[in-house]
Amino acid sequence: MNQTRQTVHVPLGERAYDVIIGGGLLADAGALCAPFLKRSRAVIVTDETVAGLHLAALQAGLSSAGISSGAIIVPAGEGSKNWATLEHVVEGLLAHQVERNDSVIAFGGGVIGDLAGFASAILRRGVDFIQIPTSLLAQVDSSVGGKTGINSPLGKNLIGAFHQPKLVLADIDVLDTLSGREFLAGYGEVVKYGLLGDAAFFEWLEKAGPGLRDGDKSLRIQAVARSVAAKAGVVSRDEKEHGERALLNLGHTFGHALEAATGYSQRLLHGEGVSIGIGLAFDLSARLGLCSQETPSRVQEHLAQMGTKRRLADIPGDLPDADALITLMGQDKKVVDGTLVFIVARSIGDTFVKRDVPMDVVRGVLVDALRDRSAV
Numbered sequence: 001m002n003q004t005r006q007t008v009h010v011p012l013g014e015r016a017y018d019v020i021i022g023g024g025l026l027a028d029a030g031a032l033c034a035p036f037l038k039r040s041r042a043v044i045v046t047d048e049t050v051a052g053l054h055l056a057a058l059q060a061g062l063s064s065a066g067i068s069s070g071a072i073i074v075p076a077g078e079g080s081k082n083w084a085t086l087e088h089v090v091e092g093l094l095a096h097q098v099e100r101n102d103s104v105i106a107f108g109g110g111v112i113g114d115l116a117g118f119a120s121a122i123l124r125r126g127v128d129f130i131q132i133p134t135s136l137l138a139q140v141d142s143s144v145g146g147k148t149g150i151n152s153p154l155g156k157n158l159i160g161a162f163h164q165p166k167l168v169l170a171d172i173d174v175l176d177t178l179s180g181r182e183f184l185a186g187y188g189e190v191v192k193y194g195l196l197g198d199a200a201f202f203e204w205l206e207k208a209g210p211g212l213r214d215g216d217k218s219l220r221i222q223a224v225a226r227s228v229a230a231k232a233g234v235v236s237r238d239e240k241e242h243g244e245r246a247l248l249n250l251g252h253t254f255g256h257a258l259e260a261a262t263g264y265s266q267r268l269l270h271g272e273g274v275s276i277g278i279g280l281a282f283d284l285s286a287r288l289g290l291c292s293q294e295t296p297s298r299v300q301e302h303l304a305q306m307g308t309k310r311r312l313a314d315i316p317g318d319l320p321d322a323d324a325l326i327t328l329m330g331q332d333k334k335v336v337d338g339t340l341v342f343i344v345a346r347s348i349g350d351t352f353v354k355r356d357v358p359m360d361v362v363r364g365v366l367v368d369a370l371r372d373r374s375a376v
């Protein structure tokens, strides 16, 4: 089985960096990070779960290259993307005497990457940081592209900054400790890359998905590398999301509203909201007459084959009605002049941004999805 490491370059001029994907990267972290450290010390920001599983391995890897490290450990979960935890991290970095030329290591899933990245963006007006993502979602999406930030009670990711990492190390071995649920939540972001612009990748996933879900490392490396390459292309053409980058939000307008409706809790993980949101976005596209009726069915079939959450019926507990969900969508950061922006599809692999979606069609999608839910 080919488990060769792959490197994807993110070509952003003076902010360019590499994403290295493969096994054993924690053990080699010292040698890989050393070129980016101005002195042989770093501070790691991580969460309690990742610290328990992998912090010792990362610190051993760093120290094998003579790099000493401290750690700031925050509670796991989306709840840590708030002002209080940001203050704790920033003050902790200052207490660890992180200077303007030092680097922070963000070691965890999407929450840690966003939180530690934002702390790095504002600490001493910006210090370097390295992403070592430990969830599938973070490896394929959130660790690449420089979006950092925290949530507001009014909505997700409303406070933040673009701050590109200097290096991303996606250690595929670390994915072995994810629960099946966490892995599948991240898979929503993998399938997104096929659906939004690469029909051949989606076809590949239809065949390879079950194998990579069940632990095939070669398939996992290929899926992560292909997703990251797709993201690198988009980010290099539209770093600050003035156009094409918005496509990466396929499924997110619906998904963010569902996350808000479930209180950013364990009821619905971010990637699960994305998978369900992707299903709704394809349903919306078919209702708008943009794609064939078969297209949403094919998407749903693949999500069902993988066992991901894919319908509102898969969310436990009560949900608000369609109008309340639409109000929550209004808090989405992609709202422009009060108008909701949707990513819709002409076919698998062919998506575009649409700003004039009639809200009665959106309401119809949600009403029917909520009805299907009560029928289950």
Ligand code: GLY
Pocket: 141, 142, 144, 145, 147, 245, 248, 249
């Ligand atoms: N996760 C979407 C983006 O990075 O633009």
